[in-house]
Amino acid sequence: MSRSSELARPADHYDSDGEAPVGPRLGPIGWLRFAWRQLTSMRTALLLLLLLAIAAVPGSLVPQRSSDPNGVSQYRIDHPDLFPVIDALQGFDVYTSVWFSSIYLLLFVSLIGCVLPRTAHHWRALRARPPRTPARLQRMEHHTVADADGSAEEVLERAEGVLRRARYRTERYGGSISAERGYLRETGNLVFHASLVGILFAVAVGGSIGYSGQKIVVEGEPFVNYVAGYDSFTRGRLVTDGSLDPYRITLDELDVVYERDNPNAVGQAIDYTASVSVRQPGEDESQPARIKVNEPLRIDGTDVYLLGNGYAPRLTVRSPDGDVVFSGAVPFLPQDAFLFSTGIVKVPDGLEEQLGMIGLLYPTPVTLPSGALASGFPDLDDPLLSFNVYEGDLGLDDGVPTSVYTLDTEDLTQIAGRGTDVDSVDLRLGETIDLPDGLGTITLDGISRYASLEIHSDPARGWVLVFAILVLAGLLTSLFVPRRRMWVKATEEDGRVRVELAGLARGDDPGLGTAVQELAETVTGGRSATTT
């Protein structure tokens, strides 16, 4: 019995009867056993927990590649000296770093090493009979002596009935009853810890069979779910190009509602609704669907989220001969709450020189007291698109990938806009304006909205949720189901029955004292009011 209870809990568990191992002259096996017992001890688990909490802190102080890649790039610019040091310490990937991973893996090994023997012990305890009644009940913390009429056998039978109804498992040992209840407490405890392991596994599996990607889709344009169709794409190790289901989503319209009445919130977006048509692979018909911020669209095991929005001016650039050299919608990046946005137009071919333009879009232009332009409302109200124009080498022919959102002006000459003698090229909806130096013309055909969509596939997600719910359920039972032993001893003295009751709790149990008293009253009370 003592051996199994030593196995049940770490030696330094508050409720354990085991002694901490202090062994001189340990052999290799002894040392291994010693190390294992250290790792699975309560103290180690506690220290690892606290270490885990501390190790998680840096990831909130420094931008992380996983959640804030732009922040990391900015950090590199702002702190050029500090950046390589932090990067070498994996400070920008804290939650996948060697040190963070070692802590939580050790913690989980410790947890498993603790839970497995306890599970075995609990399994045996579930099938064992309540332990023999101790000889000296008065040594228990909660102990009561009472008097009753009738015979000892009657009292014991009554007690047994009451205990059974209270879901105790009972056992007679001579003139006494030993009863135990609350096995669910330990079951809950084990379920809680095992489910944590389950979450870890489900997350790991989800990480290797899931993928996610982002794509900016302009109104009227389609998006097809295949790897090269994304602007950015990350996938688990087991995801191949063929794992993606090539459905097609067309963004028909992005409808945005802005607050206009509340003076404290004028211009705040209060609703985004993306109307889309979805065509499944192998089907000819598209189905209409809707995506909102808190309502992703679920297609074929993936989820499509609406994460951002902005304006994409539709532009046409013509050569002096009238040939179209550029045509399309260019997504602009919002810079403030009123969607003042900036974007880049690059025209590499068809003109005398390569042409680059930095565009500033004012959806609702207002002139500030300083004379500068700004946007006064995020919706389109006689919008203004203003270009600074550059000519020269766009740097596209070097084979180095360049971002469509930046313009490297090093090999370019500015020919219009701020900083030059020539006014910037200012366009209103539908206007066509001559480009400087007789390069050609540019037309603002219209302004569409675009949606920034994010597509996720995480097949293990449901399992994470299942284990999370089990964690909560296990926690509730392990903390609130009392594990109690009760003993009732009845002896006949001078025609009366002397009843001795005692209770013992494992773990925190504030109600035990009351439970013993109540049992005493039910067993002895009612029929006998003769005692003092």
Place this chain on the structure above:
Amino acid sequence: MTETLDGISVVLLYAAMGLYAVAFIAFTLDLARRGAARTAVESGAERIAAARAAGAAGAAGAASRPGILATLERPAPFGPERNRESPSLRVAVVLTVVGWLLHLGATVLRGVAGARVPWANMYEFAMTGTLLITAVFLGLLLRRDLRFLGAGITGLVVLMLGVATVGFRVDVVPLPPALQSYWLVLHVLVAILGTAFFTIGFALSVVQLLQARRDADPTSRLRLPAAVPDAGALENAAYRVVIVGFIFWTFTLIAGAIWAEHAWGRYWGWDTKEVWTFIIWVVFAGYIHARATRGWRGSRSAWLAIVGYSAVLFNFGIVNVFFKGLHAYSGL
């Protein structure tokens, strides 16, 4: 209409803060008086007499129950000493209750003004949070005499409301699309509830440490009223309150993950707020383990509760305002 209701809400909130402040003074006066009384009474004879009286009372109680000869049960550690309580204590409790009713009115009106739940930005979170802290405190008073915590709780609430009205106050604005979800009701409400229980646990742990320090040093000049239970009883009480908070916090984490999956496309992404919610969860998990670890019971686990609660405050006051992340709902 919105602004009128919000205006009334602010007036009610200021009135509530005023009452809480007076309650704080009354609670403090009571502590000071009883602290002094205790040192005066603390000669051995009087203690024995008091113990005898308590024993007699216990025996009388037992005798009134049929069939019980004697009980060796310990006297309840939180046994009320209502016969010796000072008027200022009763005044303090009444003031807290009236202040809480005004506070409730202020919070409900703020919700009506915004036509939504009153916890969508930091100001409202602080308002509802302190309302629930006081509610949990008053609710626990029905079951146990925790009035010795009154000064700490009302003081903390006045301080938090002061910071909220001065630093976090924003006008009523409509909910941004990301917050338009029923998870706003569940996830945030349960987070506030968890915070409220952690607050009471924190206060109990602080008193526990004071008691432990006084017990360790008999010559200590630290004065605590006689009604304050011993360190062990305080530790048990703190533990029971904290585990309730821990369960709410676990639910907050899970509900937050489900909501994040709906709104942001992933259930967990180590956003700064997620990181700190996780840290708090781990620290309190450590606290619960410490209770079951030899050598970590008592003052050490009390310190863990205090560290955990500091992280809660940090998560609310610092992470929301100064850290970059997706939970940018402060409205500042």
